Amino acid sequence: MSSVPILLVTANVGSIFEEPTEMLKLWTEEFLSKIASLDAKFIALHCQEVGGKKYEKSMKHVERFLLLLSSSPELQNFNKIRIFLDEDYTSVEHFTALGNLYFIHNSIHDAKIWDFKKSDFAQVADNKTFSGNIESVDTKEKSKFPQHFFPECKWSRKGFMRTRWSLCGTIFDLVNIHLFHDASNLVSMSSYPSVYSRNRQKALEHTLYKFHNDPLDNIPYFLFGDFNFRTDNEGVIKKLTNGLTKTRIQNTKNNDQTKLHFNNEENNLILSIGKKEFSHKDHERVFLDFEWLKKYDKEPEAFSNILSEYPINFIPSYPFEEKITKGTSYMPTRCPAWCDRVLFSHTAQKIIDEGHNHEYGLLGVKTCMGDHKPVFLRISLRANAGIVKCCDHALFVCLPVTCCCCRNFASVTINVVDMSINSNVSRSLTDANSIDSSLLHDRSATKGMLSHDPYTPESSNSRTPQPEEVDGEEVDEESWRSTVSPNELKSKLENIICKKSFPLIKQSSLEDEYLDLELLTTIRIDEARGRFSSSSGDSKSFNKDIDRISKRGNRKKNKRRFLKCCSLA
Template sequence: MGLPRMSFNLYFLHQSLTNVQIWDFQECRFQPVVGKDVHSGNIEKVTTKEKVKFPQEFFPECKWSRKGFMRTRWNLHGTTFDLINIHLFHDESNFIAMESFPSLYTKNRQGALEYTLNRLQNDKYDKVPYFIFGDFNFRLDTQAVVEKITRKAPPVHVKSAKNGDVTKVLFRHPKDENRVVLTVERKVFSVEDHEEAFFRNDGKWLQEHDKEPKLFKDRLFEFDIEFPPSYPYKEESSEARSYMRTRCPAWCDRILLSKSAKALVLMTPDESGKPPVIYQIMGTNVCMGDHKPVMLWFRLIQGTTVYRHKEQRSRSSTTCPTCCIL
């Protein structure tokens, strides 16, 4: 099932799983999952999903947008949870993105995500744990990143001879004016040692500037990031580990959990010693498009049921099913 352009949802259930149910949002009841269902094209009449398009005022600069979210609700071995695929607004201009934090684009994304979370909290359906994932388009504090890269070197503005608008901003090395450390245009973000700067130690130096998710720290949880920024990668097959010089690399693609969903994740290693949670990027050495998919693997605690908008949990002694979200 799809929402944004070139986006779709796929749900795979291992054949060993029994008593799997999916929620019908029209009938307000669970129905058993049997066989295989494929929904494509116009899916407006499919009642096992909720699809919401964001109101236009969240992104007034864009006259037409299909950004929004899609929700499905599942009952797996007695545990009820929502899976929510979301697509938020992107940064249109590097110039605007680097003016301040939060930028205009950050505020747009913040408003849309708040709208989503409030809707989940206040709609007519029972409140259940949820996993919300997709292209959040979260960007770094670009102004702070620029200052770190350039060591606060003064910018050199290049203006159009036609209308006087700034078309390019150059930052030169403080001890060698012939060296351009950073070039910024509306759709250009090019660092002198681009790959080294952003791949070094999986980009950990950038994490202090990854501020957008922190705006929701009281409502959403994320496992520690131990992978490089997921966007924007080159799309040539021979350039799988190279970033395009268009935007400041960022962790746009995320998997976040409600606080109640975090409680569903079994945090003890299995018998083989495998870590209880794996949160990582996929296709590190393979071209996957401009975004690298991100996955979250974990074991699900069984027996969480919702009664009258309140959760009740009884932990089953049977084997916990494994889940993987990407």
């Protein structure tokens, strides 16, 4: 066998558990019909919102969902199955509502799954389902996004679940991911990228950085799930409302009722936008004719140097009506967007057999599948490709020599606004290539906007209270500083990464109010090489800056420790 036909499907299934009597059967029939026509030998189904949005009440229906799949004639020849369902909603710090389902045809005799605890592959020769609390299951890796990403929000279910496979001698990762949604149209339209878009970018960067820098081999991976990628709503609205008159409709008793109306010269309402309303006069015609909308699908561009995707030639996957009789219509709640995607690393292109045709599209175009239409990619993988690594050197040893792989992942931009005592001063340790920190600290971005829902990241844009605001009492600077633990600061430093280039620290930007050397030196030396290299700078100037920022405490000791950490001593 020179190649293996595989099918990758991502499906946000939350809606189908809201009306399980009809929707579960309808959804599974459409899914099974499609996989039968695509004739794949390895099927990966990544689900989000398993058990529904009201999971406390509807999680009990998941068992029926599995029964409908496993008892179907279409899957009878798939005799090797691995199912991972994160259903324990009582575990606030772990629950993601993700489900990874894998079906392997009986013609495939060489299928192995990675054991993350034993660091070795285990043969897959039977059927196993892991459900409920799956934290102790070693053949998957699962994580929620760190809560400190969003310090003023409740835990979100958003996160990822990864499995690693060896299929007919070719090794790859399959990653299920669920990123944050847009809570308010009024906020998302105020600018691009919106605060929501930036939070999604931050979470995805965090995930990719983690995969690249963990102890495992860096191998090809396929990343498919509900990315919640949205269009540039600011640009879309400008196009849709060209020549129209805007009127703000405000309910003084409830800001949630604030709306924007766009009328033509005859005073006919063409577009109405509210927090959860996006309604065009010709809603279906405008968005089902999607070619014009593709230019506003910008969120994946930030990762074009890391991730690939086949051209999209299908209508936006979200938000569809959830009523069975209106399965082909969009809900007038959000601007339609390609939220659900199948992306893959550049190295994955090396194991895809392009000699066979691929197919990238929607499932259930004419059938109600819930508010998200599942998205699938059918490709063939080269057999016996082994391990295809993105680079052959150890981490950081090539820096700052050009390495596309390490330039994407190994360098980190320190965002000092996240660490500052005085948030009125905003200086960066890096040049203009650094990531904009305003999404976490700039209230003006959403000033006057609507209040925010729980389980969403948008409230993270407000500043941490200043010392004089804590408990109504004034707190001195040293006491305030001590409330930030070394682990918290280290975590912030490790999880902010740059997008495209390898920035060097600007020596003139080193300020004593932003850097605590005692905390800085807790970072591993090998990581510090990438973060704090000043090989292209003026060493005398650099030494002066270190002296200046080391004025508190033992200056020589701090300077020596800092230099050692940077491998410049």
